[in-house]
Amino acid sequence: MQVVCSQNKEEKTAPIIMLGDPAGVTDEHLKQVAEAKRFLERWTADEKFRELAAADVKAAGAECGMSMDPLEIKALWDRDAAIEVNRTDAIPLTVKRYREFVKEKLAHRDTLRNISCVPQNPVFKAWRARHINRCWGQFGNVNASMIHAPVSFELNHGCSVGCWFCGLDAPKLSAVFEYNPQNAQLWRETLSVFKKLAGPSAGTGVCYWASEPMDNPDYEKFCCDFHDILGTFPQTTTALPLKDAARTRKLLKLSNERGFWINRFSVLSVEMLHRVHKEFTAEELAFVELVTQNKEANMKQAVSGRARIKMRKDGSLGEGEEFNPAEGGSGTITCMSGFIVNMTDRNVKLISPCNSSDRWPVGYWLHAEGNFTDAASLDILVNKMVEKCMPTAVRAADPMRFRPDIKFERMDGGFNITSPFISLKFHDTPHIGEIGEMINAAVYTAGEIAVGIADKHEIQVAEVFLTLNKIFRHGVIDEEPETVRF
């Protein structure tokens, strides 16, 4: 069977400039990139700054403390200037260096999704790969920003910040997992359970989810254990970088010393951005991404969790209406296809991203959920989830139908399916067109299709299953789950 995909998912590579050896970047190089980044942060988040930049770029540069001529980086924020500069060979060095840095970060993200996050366990690996395929069809380019991490951990129950847009609708902070001897032991054993299951990919997880890292006074201790056991210091995203700036600074230093450079601050208001810029120098934040979530920023929050609830209330998402990915934006912030472990509740969820809906309001499918008491019971639980909720092949009793977002079209020698973002051609396999028609009818089980086609064409049932499984691996079969409770 030949499957042709219209979406170009070619890997991008970038020369290793800053991420390859961050500590070895020259002061001049770092300053150029850091100052350009700072200017762009103001430009992205602050409407008044955008107006100032358009009217008097030098004044705008001075306002964000630039030591270089801000005209040199105009191509980074002004479309006409970018077109003009790209036509010439005279691209300013700072623009080149900033663009290379961004390319490096994007290439790093692709490497995470395609290599580093791939679980060692073959069943988990196949399940995750199939959901990534599904997500290309359901999210388009939004999927490019998702690494599909195999596991993440919550060290608190809930979050103290209470962002109005919280895509996971995090509850109020009600419990913190303290680093005492018993908890430290459980934590280290928990990490070992996931190391055994997912191998080095477990190190791509983070120690927060619907929770705020800085809410946990022992966060850094947990991160050091994570690094010791899983080999990577975990990435941090915090909305509280200013709560204790000295602590934040120490955490960034610790992260860098242990080889991890890209962390994030969530910026909730223009005023907060100003305070962050005042507290930390441009160079200090060169490797810290500022995610500008304030209302003046020229980015839209994902339609998920509390942002979705607000849209329902203000009527921008009507009753019965659901997020439509074809209209742009994102219907999820879930960048996981795997396990969320809450250490305070001793709870595990198996999830994968989906566009938010009344059934899945926080933008993920909940495949399974269960509780554990200790590392041994956790090990049993996650392995049961793998066994029961991660099918690697279709079973005879499985109902076969395409995902609801897919359009089926019969063609000579096979069939086409299209979603708003992807087009796949399935052809060059005997009887695949008829098999596609039976799946599209949405009334047959896999066994009924296999027996029906095998009888009609006098071939082996196993041959039909082979074709069904090839189709299945592309993530086009409807797998919206009923949550299994363990």
Ligand code: SF4
């Ligand atoms: S977005 Fe993050 S910081 Fe804000 S409420 Fe949700 S979990 Fe907390």
